[in-house]
Amino acid sequence: MELSGKVAVDPGAGSGIGRASASLLASKGVKVVVADIDEDGGRETVATIVGQGGDAHFVFVDVTDPGSVTSLYAAAVEHYGGLDISHNNAGIVAGNPPWPETPMERLMQLAMVNLGGVMPCTRAAVDHLRNRGGGAIVNTASIAAQFPMADDAAYSATKAGVAMFTQACAALKDRDGIRVNAVLPGLVDTPIINKTGDGTKPADWLVAALEVVPPLKPEEVAEAVLELIVDDNAYSQLKPVMAGL
Numbered sequence: 001m002e003l004s005g006k007v008a009v010d011p012g013a014g015s016g017i018g019r020a021s022a023s024l025l026a027s028k029g030v031k032v033v034v035a036d037i038d039e040d041g042g043r044e045t046v047a048t049i050v051g052q053g054g055d056a057h058f059v060f061v062d063v064t065d066p067g068s069v070t071s072l073y074a075a076a077v078e079h080y081g082g083l084d085i086s087h088n089n090a091g092i093v094a095g096n097p098p099w100p101e102t103p104m105e106r107l108m109q110l111a112m113v114n115l116g117g118v119m120p121c122t123r124a125a126v127d128h129l130r131n132r133g134g135g136a137i138v139n140t141a142s143i144a145a146q147f148p149m150a151d152d153a154a155y156s157a158t159k160a161g162v163a164m165f166t167q168a169c170a171a172l173k174d175r176d177g178i179r180v181n182a183v184l185p186g187l188v189d190t191p192i193i194n195k196t197g198d199g200t201k202p203a204d205w206l207v208a209a210l211e212v213v214p215p216l217k218p219e220e221v222a223e224a225v226l227e228l229i230v231d232d233n234a235y236s237q238l239k240p241v242m243a244g245l
């Protein structure tokens with residue numbers, strides 16, 4: 001895919017990996033709709049992109065609300081005239097207390113954001129991508145889809161679901177020219193790491209892992225997202241993004 005002049009929607013771009021991906025896409029000439037439940041974070045991403053000479057626009061979204069997701073994609077098409085790319089990236093962790101003490105409400109929220117959010121974002125994107133003759137969707141899964149996280153079992157399960165959903169969308173390539181891929185990052189240095197604990201520091205179970213495995217920079221994951229978007233032969237790929245790979 002030639003990027004210049006294309007239009008992307010990036011739900012979860014108010015921080016971390018989504019922000020880095022939106023910025024990288026914008027630096028390649030993509031017009032980016034930055035979407036997030038965190039308005040301040042989303043507007044900060046837009047300000048950074050615009051400050052660097054890129055074209056970006058903020059739209060509020062709660063990916064657990066189908067109406068909000070439908071409105072997001074409609075707003076993107078209205079603002080920029082079409083859609084070519086969706087980076088379905090919004091995600092949360094369970095936080096303290098770790099599994100199996102995770103409160104019931106938090107488990108349901110985790111499922112609705114991490115897996116529940118990816119499906120309606122894909123559903124909404126497909127209609128608009130078809131109108132352009134195809135496009136690219138990249139889901140942010142996690143290496144936790146393949147290596148079980150005992151202390152956040154529900155997180156692992158949602159990411160495994162995202163990975164399987166990505167593979168199950170393979171037929172969209174031949175039918176609609178829509179390539180659906182996923183990145184599977186290892187640990188990445190973003191605010192989500194502290195959200196595994198009390199919000200100010202990582203959970204105890206993660207501290208030991210961080211000593212052994214230095215976290216990636218969000219920009220390294222953004223490069224992998226970009227590679228999957230531009231590679232016209234990539235579809236249903238689960239791309240690990242790990243230090244040293």
Ligand SMILES: NC(=O)c1ccc[n+]([C@@H]2O[C@H](COP(=O)([O-])OP(=O)(O)OC[C@H]3O[C@@H](n4cnc5c(N)ncnc54)[C@H](O)[C@@H]3O)[C@@H](O)[C@H]2O)c1
Binds near residue numbers: 014140186
């Ligand atoms: N950081 C890591 O170690 C790591 C590793 C593998 C995968 N991931 C995944 O990467 C993605 C991005 O995470 P990050 O590390 O950049 O964390 P982050 O917390 O910096 O960013 C997550 C973003 O998702 C947004 N979000 C949360 N709930 C939402 C909702 N209901 N609707 C819309 N937006 C919502 C947040 O406001 C935030 O801006 C997530 O899916 C996460 O699971 C992260």
